[in-house]
Amino acid sequence: DSGVTQTPKHLITATGQRVTLRCSPRSGDLSVYWYQQSLDQGLQFLIQYYNGEERAKGNILERFSAQQFPDLHSELNLSSLELGDSALYFCASSPNVGRPNTGELFFGEGSRLTVL
Amino acid sequence: AQTVTQSQPEMSVQEAETVTLSCTYDTSESDYYLFWYKQPPSRQMILVIRQEAYKQQNATENRFSVNFQKAAKSFSLKISDSQLGDAAMYFCAYNTNAGKSTFGDGTTLTVKP
Numbered sequence: 001d002s003g004v005t006q007t008p009k010h011l012i013t014a015t016g017q018r019v020t021l022r023c024s025p026r027s028g029d030l031s032v033y034w035y036q037q038s039l040d041q042g043l044q045f046l047i048q049y050y051n052g053e054e055r056a057k058g059n060i061l062e063r064f065s066a067q068q069f070p071d072l073h074s075e076l077n078l079s080s081l082e083l084g085d086s087a088l089y090f091c092a093s094s095p096n097v098g099r100p101n102t103g104e105l106f107f108g109e110g111s112r113l114t115v116l
Numbered sequence: 117a118q119t120v121t122q123s124q125p126e127m128s129v130q131e132a133e134t135v136t137l138s139c140t141y142d143t144s145e146s147d148y149y150l151f152w153y154k155q156p157p158s159r160q161m162i163l164v165i166r167q168e169a170y171k172q173q174n175a176t177e178n179r180f181s182v183n184f185q186k187a188a189k190s191f192s193l194k195i196s197d198s199q200l201g202d203a204a205m206y207f208c209a210y211n212t213n214a215g216k217s218t219f220g221d222g223t224t225l226t227v228k229p
């Protein structure tokens with residue numbers, strides 16, 4: 001158990017709909033990362049938050065948005081869903097406060113989104 | 117920008133044999149971390165091994181060891197005495213103290229009985 005909790009684990013929805021994925025990082029971790037993994041593909045970095053502020057942005061579509069709340073949990077919002085958005089969405093957390101920061105990302109189990 | 121390259125999309129190894137997965141990276145940072153993650157069919161991301169760039173000694177975790185060549189920006193993973201449970205996709209990853217994280221595209225490892 002990595003200590004990172006993602007909900008829901010599975011989600012099936014229709015094209016055009018909007019969903020919200022939730023992530024609770026490990027206790028004390030300030031950074032949250034979101035990744036998208038399509039079937040048999042690598043990890044596509046979407047966005048990173050650090051202590052409530054956006055730190056880095058990757059290949060995140062304009063239809064997607066995220067935020068990190070004061071309690072450090074994060075939500076990834078996906079709107080106007082398309083078939084191609086079907087994927088496994090990972091959240092990961094990391095301390096990111098310098099040494100003894102190990103640099104390791106702790107991953108949740110992922111949220112599997114299916115768009116029909 | 118940092119990049120991580122895994123040049124072997126697929127590798128296979130006979131059970132009990134040794135296999136090496138390659139990874140190269142590009143960075144202008146002097147202090148960073150390197151990792152190998154394993155993703156079995158369950159899709160859970162599992163940390164296999166980590167290496168701090170400031171350490172010259174190669175990291176080892178049981179049957180897993182790395183060959184870290186900082187000047188060449190190379191970070192390969194050696195799996196000794198391969199087991200059926202080692203079959204998975206392996207990702208090489210890079211991270212900085214500032215939290216900039218980059219993953220390679222992955223190498224799918226097949227273990228033949």
